[in-house]
Amino acid sequence: MSASMQEIAERKYKYGFTTDIAMEEFPRGLSEDIIRLISAKKNEPEWMLEWRLKAYAYWLRIEEPDWAHVKHPPIDYQDLYYYAAPAKEAPKSLDEVDPELLKTYEKLGIPLNERAALAGVAVDAVFDSVSVATTFREMLSKAGVIFCPISEAVREHPELVKKYLGSVVPVRDNYFAALNSAVFSDGSFVYIPKGVRCPMELSTYFRINARNTGQFERTLIIADDDATVSYLEGCTAPMRDENQLHAAVVELVAMENAKIKYSTVQNWYPGDENGKGGIYNFVTKRGACLGKNSKISWTQVETGSAITWKYPSCVLSGENSVGEFYSVAVTNNHQQADTGTKMIHLGRNTTSTIISKGISAGKSDNTYRGLVKIAASASGARNFTQCDSLLIGDQCGAHTVPYIESRNASAKVEHEATTSKIAEDQLFYCRSRGLSEEDAVGLIVNGFCKDVLKELPMEFAVEAQKLLSVSLEGSVG
Amino acid sequence: MLEIKNLHARIGEKEILKGVNLTVPDGEIHAIMGPNGAGKSTLSYVLSGRDGYEVTQGEVFYNGQNILELEPEDRAAAGIFLAFQYPVELPGVGNANFLRTALNAVRRKRGEAELDAVAFLKLARAAIKNLSMKEDFLKRNVNVGFSGGEKKRNEMLQMALLQPGLAILDETDSGLDIDALKIVAEGVNALRSPTFAALVITHYQRLLDHIVPDVVHVLSGGRIVRTGPAALALELEERGYAGLEAA
Ligand SMILES: Nc1ncnc2c1ncn2[C@@H]1O[C@H](COP(=O)(O)OP(=O)(O)O)[C@@H](O)[C@H]1O
Numbered sequence A: 001m002s003a004s005m006q007e008i009a010e011r012k013y014k015y016g017f018t019t020d021i022a023m024e025e026f027p028r029g030l031s032e033d034i035i036r037l038i039s040a041k042k043n044e045p046e047w048m049l050e051w052r053l054k055a056y057a058y059w060l061r062i063e064e065p066d067w068a069h070v071k072h073p074p075i076d077y078q079d080l081y082y083y084a085a086p087a088k089e090a091p092k093s094l095d096e097v098d099p100e101l102l103k104t105y106e107k108l109g110i111p112l113n114e115r116a117a118l119a120g121v122a123v124d125a126v127f128d129s130v131s132v133a134t135t136f137r138e139m140l141s142k143a144g145v146i147f148c149p150i151s152e153a154v155r156e157h158p159e160l161v162k163k164y165l166g167s168v169v170p171v172r173d174n175y176f177a178a179l180n181s182a183v184f185s186d187g188s189f190v191y192i193p194k195g196v197r198c199p200m201e202l203s204t205y206f207r208i209n210a211r212n213t214g215q216f217e218r219t220l221i222i223a224d225d226d227a228t229v230s231y232l233e234g235c236t237a238p239m240r241d242e243n244q245l246h247a248a249v250v251e252l253v254a255m256e257n258a259k260i261k262y263s264t265v266q267n268w269y270p271g272d273e274n275g276k277g278g279i280y281n282f283v284t285k286r287g288a289c290l291g292k293n294s295k296i297s298w299t300q301v302e303t304g305s306a307i308t309w310k311y312p313s314c315v316l317s318g319e320n321s322v323g324e325f326y327s328v329a330v331t332n333n334h335q336q337a338d339t340g341t342k343m344i345h346l347g348r349n350t351t352s353t354i355i356s357k358g359i360s361a362g363k364s365d366n367t368y369r370g371l372v373k374i375a376a377s378a379s380g381a382r383n384f385t386q387c388d389s390l391l392i393g394d395q396c397g398a399h400t401v402p403y404i405e406s407r408n409a410s411a412k413v414e415h416e417a418t419t420s421k422i423a424e425d426q427l428f429y430c431r432s433r434g435l436s437e438e439d440a441v442g443l444i445v446n447g448f449c450k451d452v453l454k455e456l457p458m459e460f461a462v463e464a465q466k467l468l469s470v471s472l473e474g475s476v477g
Numbered sequence B: 001m002l003e004i005k006n007l008h009a010r011i012g013e014k015e016i017l018k019g020v021n022l023t024v025p026d027g028e029i030h031a032i033m034g035p036n037g038a039g040k041s042t043l044s045y046v047l048s049g050r051d052g053y054e055v056t057q058g059e060v061f062y063n064g065q066n067i068l069e070l071e072p073e074d075r076a077a078a079g080i081f082l083a084f085q086y087p088v089e090l091p092g093v094g095n096a097n098f099l100r101t102a103l104n105a106v107r108r109k110r111g112e113a114e115l116d117a118v119a120f121l122k123l124a125r126a127a128i129k130n131l132s133m134k135e136d137f138l139k140r141n142v143n144v145g146f147s148g149g150e151k152k153r154n155e156m157l158q159m160a161l162l163q164p165g166l167a168i169l170d171e172t173d174s175g176l177d178i179d180a181l182k183i184v185a186e187g188v189n190a191l192r193s194p195t196f197a198a199l200v201i202t203h204y205q206r207l208l209d210h211i212v213p214d215v216v217h218v219l220s221g222g223r224i225v226r227t228g229p230a231a232l233a234l235e236l237e238e239r240g241y242a243g244l245e246a247a
């Protein structure tokens, strides 16, 4: 790459740098021994290791799924590293975090110093396979909120972890969930006790840095009766020519009257304009509305990754419980996204809302795949789905694959879908007012996504808007 | 200010403008009248640089600069403003956001400081008041669900904020009641100055009662077929365009 090309690429993906830091890596490949090493490294109790090994045994027996509308060369699971972490002893407090890491997060716009941090946002920073810092823990613990790396929760809060880990996404749920269960490294654990409204926005920032290393995030969030929490995750990775795997499992549990808002701004490295490199983002996210009147709301802005395979879902068991899915998925160049949601209505008078905005540009492919399932027990259930696709140029693809299964005649399911192009007259109108073509596209796209973006916590909505414009740079003209 | 010389333009294979010659000196307002399909809107799009309108011959000078090679946004920054015959809807895009983005884009290119949200709102509110519009105008999405009259007034709001040197009004009067018409006229008259010129495309004398043109042109069959004083508009309203092509 010439110097100026490098510059342009970096302007487009400004998080593509690498951090030069001494790392500890396990040998390449996957085996029982590697899993034992991971478990030992994290000082896990025996039951956790057993759980991992069972998951591994199951994973060995099954095949990678091929139903998604994505294409990629076969992944050689023996060619990956499953654990990589900064070599230094884990820091006990924020003051001890390696300055090189602090600098990295600074550069990513996530200062870990509590004085410099975004007001009202606590951050768990995950670097490859470990959490390197978690801010505002003391303040949160005063409110009774547990916010810590999941590896720590396994040791410190085994009763909660044992009860809920795998309760929403069982080990055998799917190929990537089984793999994650065997080798998961770090992610966040959140417990909001009864009646507590979490006093801060919680967030996890995932960073992949090491080469050829898979990241196996595991996150578990439990909101007890009458508890409320808003959680946000962000993700970035260096620009590399090889594909890297991020296979996450996220589980949410909402008890009676509990509310969980989970927002994602996913900006993994998408690969270059020829489709070289980029993250494979194969993720299982699911929430269980166990209690009456509980609510789980997923909001995602997906702009990065070479391939995204992800269906944040809600299992609505509690009476009157509510599931929401608000999604913007942008694909440009050779990116592929197959994303959507599953709303499983089990309880009476459960409601769900799905608003999906897919934007495809370049030679990319963008699929919405959604399932609305109404069980016989779900009298009075209601769903509203709105799926809109916006095409930029004529070499990209947009697909909508809605599945509806209703076993209760009293349920009401509404589905609306549109596909449109950015109209020439809209672009010209904006340009005649002085906007450049790219600014015009940015404005029109942000307008198209407004119903989703307004669901994001305010602090992040502006960032997301900028991200949308940057992701589509060079997509017109 | 504006000098159009032997302008030929086509859309696809079809030649629409067949040698337009037109000069608008500094400080003047010229009306363009003519039958439907004459090429009036085409002329306004060619002047503002719309894709798909191919100039095959001729030149257009604006303040001495040949503008035909400029992108639409650069023409806007240079001071050319088109009030659309059919203003375009932008779903989800707030009017205030749109106006401020446009204004700042133009200001940037003109080497002027950008306006922050507070300064912009002050400016926009004043302009809105002058146009007798409701303040919720700023909160609504650009032209979405606007009545015909509201859309036209929104064009005038944009014009008032962007302060063009050359305004092209493409049938801004059609669909307006008499009060709205007066407001539009006031908006244009307020810009009148030695460094402002306008091309007012219209079918009706009633607009020209309020914006009195210095010169009236008749465009027919892709050419200017007649040019005369303000009184020409009255004559056209009485007799129609019949027979003009031959003149
Ligand atoms: N996009 C287009 N493609 C092909 N022909 C067009 C297009 N737009 C306008 N025309 C034709 O160009 C001629 C002039 O149209 P227009 O400039 O809109 O006229 P006016 O504004 O004077 O009514 C008409 O014959 C019209 O049918």
Ligand SMILES: [Mg+2]
Pocket (backbone or CB within 6 Å): B040, B041, B042, B085, B170, B171
């Ligand atoms: Mg017209």
